Amino acid sequence: MITLGDYLVVSAILFAIGFAGVMLRRNLIVILMSLELMLNAANLSLVAFSRFRVGANGLPDYKAQVFVFFVITVAAAEVAVGLALLVALYRARQTTDVKDISSLKF
Amino acid sequence: MSPFLFWIFAVLTVIFGAAVVLNRNPVASALSLVVSFLGLSALFMSLDAFFVGIIQVLVYAGAVMVLFLFIIMLLDIRAEERRRINWLATAGGIGVAVILLIQIWVVIGHFQPARRTFPPLARHVLSGAEGSTTDDVWNIGQLLFNNYNLPFQIIGVLVLVATIGVVILSRREPR
Numbered sequence: 428m429i430t431l432g433d434y435l436v437v438s439a440i441l442f443a444i445g446f447a448g449v450m451l452r453r454n455l456i457v458i459l460m461s462l463e464l465m466l467n468a469a470n471l472s473l474v475a476f477s478r479f480r481v482g483a484n485g486l487p488d489y490k491a492q493v494f495v496f497f498v499i500t501v502a503a504a505e506v507a508v509g510l511a512l513l514v515a516l517y518r519a520r521q522t523t524d525v526k527d528i529s530s531l532k533f
Numbered sequence: 534m535s536p537f538l539f540w541i542f543a544v545l546t547v548i549f550g551a552a553v554v555l556n557r558n559p560v561a562s563a564l565s566l567v568v569s570f571l572g573l574s575a576l577f578m579s580l581d582a583f584f585v586g587i588i589q590v591l592v593y594a595g596a597v598m599v600l601f602l603f604i605i606m607l608l609d610i611r612a613e614e615r616r617r618i619n620w621l622a623t624a625g626g627i628g629v630a631v632i633l634l635i636q637i638w639v640v641i642g643h644f645q646p647a648r649r650t651f652p653p654l655a656r657h658v659l660s661g662a663e664g665s666t667t668d669d670v671w672n673i674g675q676l677l678f679n680n681y682n683l684p685f686q687i688i689g690v691l692v693l694v695a696t697i698g699v700v701i702l703s704r705r706e707p708r
Contacts, residue, residue: 429536429650430649430650431647431649432642432644432648433539433543434576434580435641435644436638437543437546437547440550440634441547441550441573443633443637444551444553444554444630446630446633447626447627447630448553450625450626450629451622451623451626452554454559454610456562456605456610457553457554457559457562460553460562460563460566461554463566463597464553467570467589467593471573471576471577474580474582474585475580477582478580478582478651479646479651479652481651481652481653481654485654486672487581487582487654487669489669489672489673490680492582492585492673493673493681495582496585496588496677497684499589500688501688502597503592503597503692504692506597506600506601507600507699508695508698508699510604511699512702513608514607514703515702515703517608518705523610
């Protein structure tokens with residue numbers, strides 16, 4: 428049988444993949460995609476806990492799913508703003524490579 | 534859901550998630566991300582979260598991915614040329630990710646409820662009769678508009694602000 432831990436492990440692996448993408452890739456657009464992966468890994472564990480915590484009425488705990496709804500909305504807004512920043516950056520510098528954008532680097 | 538289907542979709546999600554990071558071409562990365570999100574949506578549905586699964590397909594595989602592909606093609610981003618790889622930074626990045634994974638793994642290993650299977654839903658829920666799980670849109674809506682009405686409105690304002698911000702950011706500056 429599938430346990431709660433199986434879902435949590437899949438979620439952890441997805442989060443680690445997204446984290447590695449943010450650390451390793453230089454292309455800003457791929458970094459944004461990796462951020463999406465990390466947000467979705469968090470969503471998976473939220474939904475797994477929601478299904479795990481069945482209430483007295485025999486229904487899953489829907490609070491976590493409401494939270495997932497909020498996370499998805501914020502993630503969509505974040506992608507839109509991030510991509511607009513990317514377009515503005517490309518107009519100014521003609522690059523999407525984070526190695527070429529080091530003015531704020533300490 | 535049968536364990537067989539769970540493992541198929543879990544492996545699909547993880548493999549294509551890895552392909553997002555490993556692919557050199559951004560278009561291939563974006564398309565891998567679509568497949569990964571579809572696998573994730575199947576996992577949501579296996580947890581009886583049909584509303585979240587559908588939203589995942591509509592918002593991510595639909596809207597967000599079109600946005601990514603549109604920007605990639607608008608800016609005509611090519612595959613990254615091979616630069617000299619900074620081995621120290623690469624090893625550091627992979628090392629930190631692996632340490633994070635091991636840490637979460639150990640925490641899950643010590644977490645007692647993680648070894649339990651999911652409790653069954655109520656009988657009337659499973660039979661598809663009155664108030665079945667397909668009613669989870671109704672249930673989430675009740676919770677959203679009764680208990681979480683203020684956060685819901687704040688999210689609406691956030692999306693409005695994001696829309697205005699995007700328009701202002703991508704406007705060509707007058708000279």
